[in-house]
Amino acid sequence: MVLAALLLVTGCFAAPQQDAGNGRLNVVMMQPPRSALSPFSDDAFKLSRLGIAETLVNLDADGNPLPGLAASWRQAGPVEWEFSLRPGVRFHDGTSLNAAVAVNALQRAAQAQPKPRILDGVELTVTEAGPDRVVVRTATPDPMLPQRLSSPQLSVLATAAYQPDGTVNPAGAGTGPFVLTELRGSQGASLERFNEHWNGPARAPGLDVSFVPDGAARAAALRTGTGDIVEAIPASQAGLLEPGTFTEVPMPRTNTLYLNSRPGGVFGDPGLRAAVREAIDVAPIVSGPYENRADIAQGLLGPAIPWSAQRPPRSGATPPAAARGERITLATFSDRAELPEVAAILEQQLERAGFQVELVVREYSQIETDALDGRFDAFILSRATVLDSGDPAAYLRSDFACDGGFNLSGLCDPAVDAALREAEGEGDMRTRRAKILEAEREILRTDAAIPMLHERVVQGNAPGVQGAAFDPRERMLVQRDTRKGAE
Template sequence: MRVPARLSLPAALAASALLSGCFSSTGAAGSGEGERLRVAMMQPPRSGLSPLSDDAFKLSRWSTAETLVKLDADGDAVPALATEWKQSGRSWEFTLRDGVTFHDGTDLTAEAVVRSLTEAATASPKPRILDGVDLTAKAKGTGTVVVTTADEDPLVPQRLSSPQLSILAAKAYRGKTVNPVGAGTGPFELTEVDGTSSAALDRYDDYWGGRAKAPGIDVRFVPDGTARAAALRSGEADIVEAVPVSQAALLDEDLITEVPMPRTNTLYLNTEKGVFKDASLRAAAREAIDAKSLVDGVYEGRADVAEGLLGPALPWATGLREPVEGRAKAGDPAGKTVTIGTFTDRAELPEVAAALQQQLRKAGFEVKLEVREYAAIESDALAGAFDAFILSRATVLDSGDPAAYLYSDFASDGSFNISRLADPAVDKALEKAGGTPTGDARRRAVIEAEAAVLATDAAVPMLHERVIQGDAADVAGAAHDPRERELVTLDTHVK
């Protein structure tokens, strides 16, 4: 264990206790070159690391599962497992990269790609990137795949960049669930998963893109933010995901990187039943919220007050946004009781909930809080069990385009519609945004859809987060990705 001299013995012992056995190497030793990377992740797997769930982003951040295309810094599609593509009406033809093998030694073929995409397109529920999308894939020879949608879709390449549409070997689909162990194409092979505790990956020396500098990765899932920060301070971890704001000041500034995120901390209000079925009471809740005090108090200034659902990570949004019209006037809460749910995995959220409780009480609401780990509360939130739910939500995580997020969260048939919103005007605006070609016209349509959502007060955006990542002083090449798709890459290693 590498303990910096500045760390007191009690602090070092506390970190070791919190992470006892945390990074004992569970994977193979590799070639003996360099040290394995020890990574502390925030959220444990929720679906056994199935790529059809949000666990897909872990596979992407570990560089073990890959997609046909990737996104560049501007959100445009660039080659990955596919080298080029072209559109013909509702169909897109993708040319596959030569010389790619899966971690089990089998070749990447059109048949393998079709299998993975078909599994995703026919899953129940579908990956949210396919919300409202009827997609089919067919092989054209061994090296070409034709992807067709029911309606002409300008975002097909961006959709196929989602880690939820990763391409895996046939072995991954033999059971009732998708198992990514030993089935990816990336520079690191997933070799072992210990439930929600840990995972191990070894370098895959036959990777098509070259040889990774690190011999492997040892991952520990550490939901407690204080424990993650302690792991960095004590030298127990090389890379720490999502350092809580409250812990950032306790770390050496040289060890942390702050990145503006396309992530909005939003209060979702249940429009289907309960107190917030009344639009005037939704308006009363919105007017009661003091977002600046949350930014200053809970986030210690390391966040931005929200002007809309889309934040400064999408700079074009501010220039296109206009005042929201058509909102209901605020009613009188008159002592009505509401229950707000949130989760502990993001350390700031319980603090936000406590602050909101006071703000809403001041406005006349009676407020109860229910706080659990995310894996234990998500299903209740989606089922409408709460009057309101506080969520830290990525707005361009999947396709690099916010239309997919808006549809997922606010369309009548959206798969992540926590607000239970069913509004014809919103659905119409979302349909327009989704069907508009990429470019300025699409951006304007997206902002119109945002305004339609905000007019309902189904969601109250409070602040836009910045992610704080911790990298040990001897770590080089770690990715600092606003979209949370990359973390350990070919070049990441311990010096």
């Protein structure tokens, strides 16, 4: 049994432990945890990227479901799915995976406040159907339920992880190839190899993780050899790196300007939202901050989703109104190095269009709550569009449905909601994709979100490091086979 505890400390940035040939991997991540690695938050993606926690279902490169902690499944009825658990799975605390444990994990997620965004608009109940079988029922037919259960926010943790006060402590509670043994607040974490992993022990003996919001510092870690695997190197730093030490990955990630469309604000006026749409020139953003390592957006979904090129022409655009000195607050976050520069360019463009702009830039952990509360008129977000389920419908609902859990723009449009319901209820994949593109067109008609560009993320990989994942969906990074050299 592995005993683990979270140790929260404060202090300045601590560099990763220097490797003296012991095979440990120094991993440099962009954003620090915001919720002590709770799976019900975006921290869940750190649990999967670091090999701590696993889900019932995995996804292949095309977004099709594959076995994970569930070895198989079947649809038992219009709203009922049965999942058979993989035998021989043990948690880091020595307990075994069974139906009761899986039911507890999924029920806790369904009852969490706030609910994980993958469950936005979804009501589900989970019951045991035997020692190793779990039945999941939804209030309405959900043809994408297996893909939904692949979200890291629905990771299955040992029963002891779930605290009486509703918090979740993942230390020593996952099933992945690495055990979380220490979380040092926003500074870093330590992980050790889990020798009892159901698919065999990891090749690397452990991980030393640093959270480094500053992009130049992350690139420096790769150049100086203190980082073996480095997340999200800024485009401006990529040219300073040695060839062969980084990979440019086309991402299903869109840099979008969300406009606060709530009644009473400046952009409650559709004509002024249209004025912003007309004022934005993306070309200098792509050639400037992104140094041409990005693609100008034609919609919310980009070239990493090939079928999005079949989108219908836009229609129903509102004519732009004339801005007459309206004061607006434009906000973004500093964790992605390009975004403050993007904001500065947009500030100039919007002021030329007649707005008076106040610019706000903070770290993401310090600005997300205010953005969700509608405290800004405009917010620039680098947003993954298939992050949760591998299916863009989940992202569109979360961001643009009236009851969406990540509705930064406060959009509440009956036509948008109807189009989203049509897309979400469709089981035939070809038809579903066409309906997703119809929903995208309805969203773009409102000008509540103005897509600017699709990013290509640069990931650093030091010489000799093998087996790191270059995952467009940003779910995987360190895997069971990730290692230094032939270790």
